[in-house]
Amino acid sequence: MSFLALDGLVKRYDGTAAVDGVSLALERGEMLALLGPSGSGKTTTLRLLAGFEIPDAGRVVVDGEDVTRTEPVARRFGMVFQHYALFPHLDVSENVAFGLESLGVRGEELGRRVAQALALVDLAGYERRRIAQLSGGQQQRVALARALAPEPRVLLLDEPLSNLDPTLRERTRREIRDLIRRVGITTVLVTHEQDEAFELGDRVAVLRQGRLEQVGAPDDLYASPANLFVGGFVGRGSTLPVTVLGTVERGVRVRIDEVEWDLERASAQPAPPPGPATMLVRPEALRLAQAGPGALPATVTGRRFVGPSALFTVLAESGSLIEVVAPPRAVKIGERVGVMPSRRAGGGIHLFPPESR
Amino acid sequence: MIRSRRSQIIGATLLLLLVWLVVYPLVLVLIEGVRGPEGWTLEYVRLFLDRPTEWQALWGSLWTSLASVVLAAVIGVPLAFLFSRYDLPGGRILSALVALPAVLPPLVGVIAFMFLYGETGFVSLLVQRLLRLQEPPWRLQGAGAILLVHAYSMYVYFYLLVSAALAGLDASLFEAAASLGAGRWRTLRRVVLPHLYPALGGAALLTFMTSLASFSAPYIFGGGFRVMTTQIVATRLNGENALAMVETVSLTGLALTALWLLRGSQPSSNAAGGRKGTAPERLPVSSRPLRLVLAALAWSLAGVLLLPHLTLLLVSFVPLGTWTTEPLPPEYTLRNYLTLVQDPVRARPLVNSLWLATVATVAAVALALLGAIVSVRRRIRGGRLIEGLLALPWAVPGTVFAIALATAFSVNAPHAGRFLLVGTLWILPLAYLVRNLPITSRAILAGVRALDPSLDEAAATLGARRWRTLRRITLPLLRPALLAGASLAFVTAFGDFVTSIILYTYDTRPISMEILSSLRQSDVGVAAAYGVVLMLVSGAVFALGAERGSAG
Numbered sequence: 001m002s003f004l005a006l007d008g009l010v011k012r013y014d015g016t017a018a019v020d021g022v023s024l025a026l027e028r029g030e031m032l033a034l035l036g037p038s039g040s041g042k043t044t045t046l047r048l049l050a051g052f053e054i055p056d057a058g059r060v061v062v063d064g065e066d067v068t069r070t071e072p073v074a075r076r077f078g079m080v081f082q083h084y085a086l087f088p089h090l091d092v093s094e095n096v097a098f099g100l101e102s103l104g105v106r107g108e109e110l111g112r113r114v115a116q117a118l119a120l121v122d123l124a125g126y127e128r129r130r131i132a133q134l135s136g137g138q139q140q141r142v143a144l145a146r147a148l149a150p151e152p153r154v155l156l157l158d159e160p161l162s163n164l165d166p167t168l169r170e171r172t173r174r175e176i177r178d179l180i181r182r183v184g185i186t187t188v189l190v191t192h193e194q195d196e197a198f199e200l201g202d203r204v205a206v207l208r209q210g211r212l213e214q215v216g217a218p219d220d221l222y223a224s225p226a227n228l229f230v231g232g233f234v235g236r237g238s239t240l241p242v243t244v245l246g247t248v249e250r251g252v253r254v255r256i257d258e259v260e261w262d263l264e265r266a267s268a269q270p271a272p273p274p275g276p277a278t279m280l281v282r283p284e285a286l287r288l289a290q291a292g293p294g295a296l297p298a299t300v301t302g303r304r305f306v307g308p309s310a311l312f313t314v315l316a317e318s319g320s321l322i323e324v325v326a327p328p329r330a331v332k333i334g335e336r337v338g339v340m341p342s343r344r345a346g347g348g349i350h351l352f353p354p355e356s357r
Numbered sequence: 358m359i360r361s362r363r364s365q366i367i368g369a370t371l372l373l374l375l376v377w378l379v380v381y382p383l384v385l386v387l388i389e390g391v392r393g394p395e396g397w398t399l400e401y402v403r404l405f406l407d408r409p410t411e412w413q414a415l416w417g418s419l420w421t422s423l424a425s426v427v428l429a430a431v432i433g434v435p436l437a438f439l440f441s442r443y444d445l446p447g448g449r450i451l452s453a454l455v456a457l458p459a460v461l462p463p464l465v466g467v468i469a470f471m472f473l474y475g476e477t478g479f480v481s482l483l484v485q486r487l488l489r490l491q492e493p494p495w496r497l498q499g500a501g502a503i504l505l506v507h508a509y510s511m512y513v514y515f516y517l518l519v520s521a522a523l524a525g526l527d528a529s530l531f532e533a534a535a536s537l538g539a540g541r542w543r544t545l546r547r548v549v550l551p552h553l554y555p556a557l558g559g560a561a562l563l564t565f566m567t568s569l570a571s572f573s574a575p576y577i578f579g580g581g582f583r584v585m586t587t588q589i590v591a592t593r594l595n596g597e598n599a600l601a602m603v604e605t606v607s608l609t610g611l612a613l614t615a616l617w618l619l620r621g622s623q624p625s626s627n628a629a630g631g632r633k634g635t636a637p638e639r640l641p642v643s644s645r646p647l648r649l650v651l652a653a654l655a656w657s658l659a660g661v662l663l664l665p666h667l668t669l670l671l672v673s674f675v676p677l678g679t680w681t682t683e684p685l686p687p688e689y690t691l692r693n694y695l696t697l698v699q700d701p702v703r704a705r706p707l708v709n710s711l712w713l714a715t716v717a718t719v720a721a722v723a724l725a726l727l728g729a730i731v732s733v734r735r736r737i738r739g740g741r742l743i744e745g746l747l748a749l750p751w752a753v754p755g756t757v758f759a760i761a762l763a764t765a766f767s768v769n770a771p772h773a774g775r776f777l778l779v780g781t782l783w784i785l786p787l788a789y790l791v792r793n794l795p796i797t798s799r800a801i802l803a804g805v806r807a808l809d810p811s812l813d814e815a816a817a818t819l820g821a822r823r824w825r826t827l828r829r830i831t832l833p834l835l836r837p838a839l840l841a842g843a844s845l846a847f848v849t850a851f852g853d854f855v856t857s858i859i860l861y862t863y864d865t866r867p868i869s870m871e872i873l874s875s876l877r878q879s880d881v882g883v884a885a886a887y888g889v890v891l892m893l894v895s896g897a898v899f900a901l902g903a904e905r906g907s908a909g
């Protein structure tokens with residue numbers, strides 16, 4: 001039995017569903033990242049979990065107990081709000097003590113547990129600071145300590161890094177991950193940043209327009225996206241209209257513009273029917289070559305360095321923009337090149353029904 | 358946010374209470390105006406329409422209000438520019454002094470003007486001596502006198518709102534305009550003025566409504582010149598009750614029409630607008646003579662502004678009947694103040710005003726807070742309506758409300774929601790409460806709107822129930838707004854004259870009525886002493902509200 005279960009949750013606002021039949025199950029201690037574009041229903045899902053909203057249908061079950069209609073006060077879910085929602089008139093230790101006092105913790109025990117929570121987020125010695133005197137990163141840690149101090153059953157995080165400046169994000173991401181691992185608390189976090197979801201989530205659930213598109217470990221989502229939306233949202237890639245000509249040995253033959261490519265078929269996917277299709281191709285699944293047979297003619301229009309290699313943007317004659325990874329000095333901007341599947345392209349090219357986005 | 362049933366019920370109760378307090382009495386006035394002893398009649402309306410004096414009073418109200426707007430703007434706007442754009446010697450003190458008229462309750466301002474510029478006033482006598490005149494140089498009476506008092510007390514609206522708007526101007530706007538080659542005038546016309554329109558509109562509306570409702574100045578200085586507020590009181594004194602109702606309706610109509618015409622220029626709670634960037638630096642005045650002239654002008658202005666306060670203080674130390682024609686009082690005494698403390702009969706009004714204002718303030722704050730929470734935080738249905746009802750008394754002159762409450766609560770008919778309160782202790786706190794609702798709720802609504810709703814939610818996830826959240830989180834964070842709302846309400850109620858004169862009883866006579874009766878008995882010393890008390894309390898409460906507000 002899973003520890004936390006969301007079972008067919010539906011929430012409508014004025015008739016339109018913000019959350020539309022979301023079911024998820026988390027093991028005890030698991031971290032799940034809800035990933036989706038803005039407006040996809042992530043926050044609403046989190047608010048249903050916290051109890052601020054009551055679903056129009058579905059249930060929330062934690063540790064075998066149905067809490068769908070339990071008030072937030074009684075739910076024992078900790079939450080870190082997007083803007084932290086720290087109490088500005090209380091100091092750091094009073095903020096952290098607030099939830100413990102609700103549980104009736106007093107006196108020495110209270111002091112001990114506040115100190116413990118602050119030590120956990122590496123803020124020992126900051127007890128008497130006012131909230132306004134803290135940096136954004138410190139405020140976030142206070143919010144975490146405050147949420148964790150009463151030892152909630154589930155931790156909810158809404159866009160935990162969106163208020164930090166970019167240089168701080170990567171470090172904070174690791175800190176949050178390590179902290180939550182150490183505490184071992186079951187966690188649901190919401191983000192629209194794929195990197196965040198991939199680093200923080202044991203599993204990632206992709207939402208679109210209130211619907212769950214796919215749930216899985218980060219590498220599974222990347223390697224075998226269930227549809228074009230997930231494929232495009234998770235990881236880099238270019239989409240191209242193609243025509244599937246038929247199956248060939250170990251794969252399929254497709255036509256792009258006037259060129260034909262034989263693609264290795266990813267084993268998990270069923271063979272697409274002949275006819276028009278949309279191809280999603282990862283930049284590392286392509287290579288740049290001389291113009292020639294089997295190479296898609298294109299013009300180099302842009303270059304961006306990513307580590308030891310560069311990400312080139314090329315414009316095919318049909319007007320499609322394609323991203324390709326290649327050594328930084330492979331080609332120059334404006335040069336005419338050919339684009340081909342790289343030899344180990346197998347997992348990086350996906351075919352979906354046309355216009356399935 | 359969950360719209361809980363409990364909030365909905367609280368909201369509905371509040372809505373009913375407000376309808377009963379704010380709308381119902383006005384409706385009764387409307388009805389009483391068209392009902393005679395034998396049922397419905399238009400007799401009183403016809404009477405109203407036929408009498409030229411009624412039209413004169415209505416016209417008097419309208420034109421003095423318009424003139425007050427012009428005068429207040431002509432004084433207030435240049436002052437705001439002067440103080441926010443130029444670095445004058447002593448500018449800080451000056452710009453604080455400029456707001457001084459605000460601590461004089463209307464009646465107190467009026468009697469101070471009487472002591473200064475009245476027939477035997479300080480300044481009048483001085484001028485008479487200097488010019489060796491037989492008669493006083495002027496008579497402080499009629500429309501001119503009213504406008505003088507209005508200009509003095511209401512330019513503050515223009516000054517404060519325009520100053521705030523100027524402070525909200527981004528310095529880079531000026532730099533941008535200058536870099537685009539715009540001259541001074543063009544910058545003023547194209548950049549500064551458009552930015553000031555909301556402030557100017559807001560101040561104009563505020564001044565117009567205040568003038569229209571003004572009672573003290575026309576009552577004391579009006580003489581033969583009638584405006585509608587004084588006309589209503591006179592008609593009632595004549596026993597023509599139904600006619601007074603029609604007059605009341607006409608004044609309300611005028612106020613609501615003005616409000617409707619000037620809608621959209623309601624001064625917003627942050628008149629300064631979203632403040633981005635930095636306010637422009639004050640420009641140093643480099644030319645020495647100009648500097649001297651400006652400084653002299655500014656300081657003499659400060660003197661003029663401060664004169665009423667000083668005169669009041671001076672007169673309050675003068676023994677009864679000793680100061681007749683001398684330029685300065687020959688004797689000084691503390692007796693006037695001692696009278697207030699020692700004579701139980703004369704001390705009574707002070708005690709009365711204190712408890713009346715306190716009760717009204719506490720009730721206004723409680724209702725405004727409740728209304729703000731259910732409307733803004735719990736987002737109940739009908740929340741907007743509650744906010745509208747809380748603001749409504751602002752649009753209706755005080756005289757009108759006093760008449761309306763006097764009408765509604767002069768009979769005992771519990772089934773119709775009417776109780777006999779006129780003549781009891783409770784009618785004045787009730788009247789003050791209704792009059793206080795708009796200012797209090799404006800401050801408190803702004804405070805509640807500024808509260809981050811996720812603080813409540815955070816408290817809930819941390820296991821805090823409603824009361825604890827209210828006590829530990831909401832109220833402490835609202836403290837500045839509550840204090841601001843309460844101090845405004847207290848000051849208004851403490852110095853109230855316009856509703857008191859219609860509703861007071863001997864046992865609840867407030868300070869303003871005592872000032873009036875002292876004046877009638879020519880006991881100017883005690884009247885002035887009471888004026889000083891009002892002035893000091895108002896000043897202290899304002900200062901407290903401002904200081905605590907900014908510290909919180």
Ligand SMILES: Nc1ncnc2c1ncn2[C@@H]1O[C@H](COP(=O)(O)OP(=O)(O)O)[C@@H](O)[C@H]1O
Nearest residue numbers: 013017018036037038039040041042043044045
């Ligand atoms: N309280 C609300 N009232 C009406 N519509 C809402 C409310 N909250 C969210 N929505 C709508 O539900 C959809 C999902 O919103 P949200 O859960 O905030 O998305 P996300 O957090 O993924 O950006 C949006 O279309 C939003 O406009």
Ligand SMILES: [Mg+2]
Nearest residue numbers: 039042043044
């Ligand atoms: Mg969101």
